[in-house]
Amino acid sequence: MKAFMAYLKIAFKSNTIYRVDFLFSIIGTCVNIFIYCAIWKALYGDNISVNSVSYEMVTTNFILSLAMSSVFSTNDFVIQQKLWDGSISTDMVRPIDLRVSILARDLGNIFFKLITHFILSVIISVIFIGMLPPKSFVCLLLYVIGMILGFCVLWALSVIVQMSAFWIINVWSISTIKNVVVNVLSGIMIPLWFLPDTLKNIISFTPFESIYYIPVNIYLGKITGGEIFHAYFKQLLWFAVLFYIGNVMWNKGKRRIFVQGG
Amino acid sequence: MKNIKEKIIEVKNLKKNFKISKRMNGLPGHIANLFKPKYEVKEAVKGIDFEIYEGECVGFIGANGAGKSTTIKMLSGILYPDSGCINVMGFEPHKDRKKYVANIGVVFGQKSQLSWDLPVIDSFELLKNIYKIPSDVYKKNLDEFMELLDMSNFINQPVRQLSLGQRMRADIAASLLHSPKLVFFDEPTIGLDVVAKEKIREFVRYMNKEKKVTFIFTTHDMQDIAKTCERIIIIDKGSKMYDGSVKELVDKYGGSVKLAIEIKDVLVDEEYIKLLKQSLENQFIDCEFTIEDKKNNIVEIMFENKTLSSVQVTTFLAEKFTLKDFRISDIDIEEIVRKIYEGGITL
Numbered sequence: 115m116k117a118f119m120a121y122l123k124i125a126f127k128s129n130t131i132y133r134v135d136f137l138f139s140i141i142g143t144c145v146n147i148f149i150y151c152a153i154w155k156a157l158y159g160d161n162i163s164v165n166s167v168s169y170e171m172v173t174t175n176f177i178l179s180l181a182m183s184s185v186f187s188t189n190d191f192v193i194q195q196k197l198w199d200g201s202i203s204t205d206m207v208r209p210i211d212l213r214v215s216i217l218a219r220d221l222g223n224i225f226f227k228l229i230t231h232f233i234l235s236v237i238i239s240v241i242f243i244g245m246l247p248p249k250s251f252v253c254l255l256l257y258v259i260g261m262i263l264g265f266c267v268l269w270a271l272s273v274i275v276q277m278s279a280f281w282i283i284n285v286w287s288i289s290t291i292k293n294v295v296v297n298v299l300s301g302i303m304i305p306l307w308f309l310p311d312t313l314k315n316i317i318s319f320t321p322f323e324s325i326y327y328i329p330v331n332i333y334l335g336k337i338t339g340g341e342i343f344h345a346y347f348k349q350l351l352w353f354a355v356l357f358y359i360g361n362v363m364w365n366k367g368k369r370r371i372f373v374q375g376g
Numbered sequence: 377m378k379n380i381k382e383k384i385i386e387v388k389n390l391k392k393n394f395k396i397s398k399r400m401n402g403l404p405g406h407i408a409n410l411f412k413p414k415y416e417v418k419e420a421v422k423g424i425d426f427e428i429y430e431g432e433c434v435g436f437i438g439a440n441g442a443g444k445s446t447t448i449k450m451l452s453g454i455l456y457p458d459s460g461c462i463n464v465m466g467f468e469p470h471k472d473r474k475k476y477v478a479n480i481g482v483v484f485g486q487k488s489q490l491s492w493d494l495p496v497i498d499s500f501e502l503l504k505n506i507y508k509i510p511s512d513v514y515k516k517n518l519d520e521f522m523e524l525l526d527m528s529n530f531i532n533q534p535v536r537q538l539s540l541g542q543r544m545r546a547d548i549a550a551s552l553l554h555s556p557k558l559v560f561f562d563e564p565t566i567g568l569d570v571v572a573k574e575k576i577r578e579f580v581r582y583m584n585k586e587k588k589v590t591f592i593f594t595t596h597d598m599q600d601i602a603k604t605c606e607r608i609i610i611i612d613k614g615s616k617m618y619d620g621s622v623k624e625l626v627d628k629y630g631g632s633v634k635l636a637i638e639i640k641d642v643l644v645d646e647e648y649i650k651l652l653k654q655s656l657e658n659q660f661i662d663c664e665f666t667i668e669d670k671k672n673n674i675v676e677i678m679f680e681n682k683t684l685s686s687v688q689v690t691t692f693l694a695e696k697f698t699l700k701d702f703r704i705s706d707i708d709i710e711e712i713v714r715k716i717y718e719g720g721i722t723l
């Protein structure tokens with residue numbers, strides 16, 4: 115645990131070194147939010163709601179999902195990079211599971227971004243665009259739990275992509291495909307409410323709605339009561355399945371470790 | 377009381393192959409690569425056996441590409457061996473990796489294991505947490521290494537700003553903070569100046585003698601070997617060539633002297649060398665001489681000095697030739713190893 119916290123702290127600290135980088139990525143997130151909100155505004159025109167979904171709900175969905183996705187920093191290229199530059203050897207001689215140190219680093223980045231990106235972009239959005247408040251304080255708490263579980267699913271998915279570096283030389287293509295699929299099917303780009311029922315049903319059998327769609331709906335109070343636990347269970351189940359796949363890949367991949375350079 | 381040392385490493389018939397993809401050129405070749413990649417198998421380590429006992433300091437040498445780093449990486453649990461077995465302190469490195477690596481220290485000279493962006497001390501703190509080093513042990517070790525490796529003036533600098541020598545010292549200290557009993561160093565003196573090298577050798581010697589740390593290290597600098605190791609393992613093309621004490625190797629293959637003479641007035645050419653060799657062989661029958669033209673009118677003559685004393689040879693040369701100067705030295709380990717690599721000595 116101490117080791118975990120130490121890795122986490124280091125990742126957090128490293129973020130503070132590159133200040134310009136951080137400034138630009140906040141600007142990027144905000145620009146993204148403004149552009150999408152403007153598009154939705156234009157699409158809505160004078161309508162108050164479309165399919166009983168209000169403009170505010172759409173923007174809230176978008177702001178929350180995008181803010182979450184900018185915070186949920188998982189880096190699909192960690193293992194590939196380590197294999198490329200040979201630094202995998204350093205990780206292998208430390209008495210700590212590689213995945214644990216990757217998670218600790220991710221969390222370090224997340225905490226950094228949470229207090230910078232997330233809060234900043236939500237504040238800016240509330241002021242300039244207007245965003246619905248959570249349905250209730252309880253909803254906010256339940257949302258946070260859903261958000262954490264959503265991150266777990268996203269992280270397990272990223273681990274699978276990372277592990278594929280043991281078999282393919284460049285995980286870039288897999289990572290891109292994954293990101294597009296996540297962006298579309300988890301409701302960042304188009305709120306899942308607008309999709310036809312058949313498509314929604316299909317998506318509900320994939321891990322993607324667990325990532326952003328479920329937490330946002332808890333926030334908005336669209337998932338309530340017993341459904342919430344059903345939703346949590348779904349998220350947990352997907353996490354378990356994806357983690358298991360990642361684990362199998364890691365156990366096989368370890369045998370294929372190569373060290374480049376020296 | 378007889379001191380029976382415990383076996384710390386046992387390696388049997390260790391093998392490792394690398395698959396190297398063989399690329400064909402030209403467009404048809406590129407397309408063929410996509411669908412049916414071809415592989416070439418490179419045998420990096422071809423069945424090595426050895427045993428290492430507690431408290432030893434063993435030098436691992438061999439020409440470039442001999443398989444030293446590959447062996448070290450298998451011993452430290454990074455690479456999976458293809459076959460054979462490794463037993464280090466009761467562990468099978470790649471299988472019990474997490475438990476095992478808590479007991480060893482590793483340094484790869486060519487690559488730092490410290491966090492690039494952070495001050496050295498922060499990396500040390502991280503290691504303290506990773507290895508769960510008790511605070512008092514950590515402090516004691518840190519203070520000691522600070523002094524022995526002279527690190528106090530760069531400990532707060534980020535690793536990316538350190539010179540190679542400073543970085544190497546930091547890396548070495550990092551590998552020993554958790555007081556491992558066994559340490560692997562892969563080229564710890566690569567690229568360092570004479571003074572820095574000497575400091576590291578001194579440190580290794582101290583840790584080995586006083587702290588009873590077992591060292592296994594690879595190097596291309598024979599001075600490292602001469603000054604720190606009692607035992608060497610020479611590997612060549614993935615197989616073990618020699619395993620034994622440094623002294624024995626020198627005694628057995630180094631029973632020769634090297635006589636360097638500088639010739640006055642006459643220009644040394646091939647003819648001259650031939651003449652020199654002829655007259656030496658005529659004078660000292662049954663003795664073998666190796667003569668090398670070292671340029672600048674300096675000639676190196678090597679001969680075994682079991683039957684023939686260097687005085688005899690020098691006197692003879694001084695009478696027959698016009699010598700300006702001469703120097704006698706023993707053949708050192710460097711020379712022996714060079715000959716082994718070149719195939720001049722078969723072990």
Ligand SMILES: Nc1ncnc2c1ncn2[C@@H]1O[C@H](COP(=O)(O)OP(=O)(O)OP(=O)(O)O)[C@@H](O)[C@H]1O
Nearest residue numbers: 372373374376394420439440441442443444445446
């Ligand atoms: N990742 C790899 N992929 C393919 N071949 C490799 C790889 N690593 C090493 N080899 C090959 O294995 C052989 C042994 O390499 P190794 O690095 O163990 O040599 P070494 O004895 O450490 O040499 P040096 O003194 O130059 O460091 C070399 O022929 C090298 O080309």
Ligand SMILES: [Mg+2]
Nearest residue numbers: 376444445562
């Ligand atoms: Mg090497």
